[in-house]
Amino acid sequence: MATAGGPTVRRRQLGSELRRLREHAGMRIEDVATHLECSMSKISRVETGQAPIKARDVRDLLQWYGVSDPVRIETVMQIHKDAQQQGWWTHYAEVLPSGMATYAGLEADARVLRSYEPTFVHGLLQTEEYARAVIAAVRPNEPQEVDQLVRFRKERQALLTRDPDPLELWVVIEESALRRPVGGREVMVAQLEHLIEATRLPNVTIQVMPTSKGAHAALAGTFSLLEFEPRTPTVVYVNSIAGNVYLEKERDVRTFIQTFDLVRAAAPDPHDTSVTLERIAREMHAS
Structure with missing residues (x-):
């Protein structure tokens, strides 16, 4: 055990x-x-x-x-x-969406995180300004909680630089998500520049799925695969407005692993990502 x-x-x-x-x-x-x-x-x-x-x-x-x-x-x-130990995320329990505390705990324990993001930049890669704009948009009736949720998101990002064992992150982001000026053009350009910096981290891999690609295996929506130490089963996390779903059955996990493999195979090579991000940033800045 x-x-x-x-x-x-x-x-x-x-x-x-x-x-x-x-x-x-x-x-x-x-x-x-x-x-x-x-x-x-x-x-x-x-x-x-x-x-x-x-x-x-x-x-x-x-x-x-x-x-x-x-x-x-x-x-x-x-x-x-x-x-029974309390994780750092429990300090935000009163403002976190249902199921998010569980996800934060799994994310903190994960060794590898693979994610498909069709709508937003992944939370671990968001700038503070971008995160604030996203949170304020999805929780318009709770402005008093926005600051706490932004801090929560920033604390999560420490996983990417933790010593000695940073989280290994592989994200496929839809190009359309990167062209949506969340928070305005200046905020979005800064977010794109932040992503360019993130591609230089040895434990971070980012791919941009071109809109011109058309249909692909993950069009059903966002999901994440959380992998842990050996003998601890992989967990699939699916997030939606209707709620959060965690899948652990071997058949379900295998389906999502296959889906992610198909998506990253369909997206351009990660070595092309920084060039793509720079081009989108220039186009957004000029518009």
């Missing part, structure tokens, strides 16, 4: 282990819900790492599932203890 990672990954590991032990013991989710006197949805969320569980309930379940090995019990309880 893997034990590496921060609190979000640890919570997922705990849930996965509890699910494995339940299934090995021949128990159903409804059996566990009855035993702990809670809802089946609560057990489901615990087993998928989306909800906390008390230490005494973990010990109770281990005993109920027939786990008697003291080393195994101690390992599981240590994972539970580590999962």
Whole structure:
């Protein structure tokens, strides 16, 4: 059983282990819900790492599932203890959209992040001014929260320069997103220049999908693939106005991996990106 990672990954590991032990013991989710006197949805969320569980309930379940090995019990309880730690993102819990705290935890624990962005520049690559314009546009009725959300986004960006193991980021961005003057032309030109600088980072790869390319495999919308240390399953994150979806089933993950591979194969070579960004910036500045 893997034990590496921060609190979000640890919570997922705990849930996965509890699910494995339940299934090995021949128990159903409804059996566990009855035993702990809670809802089946609560057990489901615990087993998928989306909800906390008390230490005494973990010990109770281990005993109920027939786990008697003291080393195994101690390992599981240590994972539970580590999962209770508070990540830096919890300071923004009151203003974050539903599910964003979970995503921030996964992103912080990830080793590799691959993303397709049809509408905006990826959050880890946004300038402060661009981020402010985007957040203010999508949350027009909550101006008092914009500053906090901009700070939250800036803190996330530290992942790209963390020492000694920066996040490896590969993003495919639609050209149309880069031509939309979010915040005005000056803000957008500065954002394009920031992207040019980002292409020089050894752990960042950016591709621009030309509008002239037409239809391609990812037209259904934005998604991200988060990869962790070995033995920790990859997670697919799909974000939409309707809500956030996390996919972990092997079949779903494999589909999105194949989709991303098709998209990056269809986009121009990453070595051409800086030239493309410079051209768009010149055209926007001149218009």
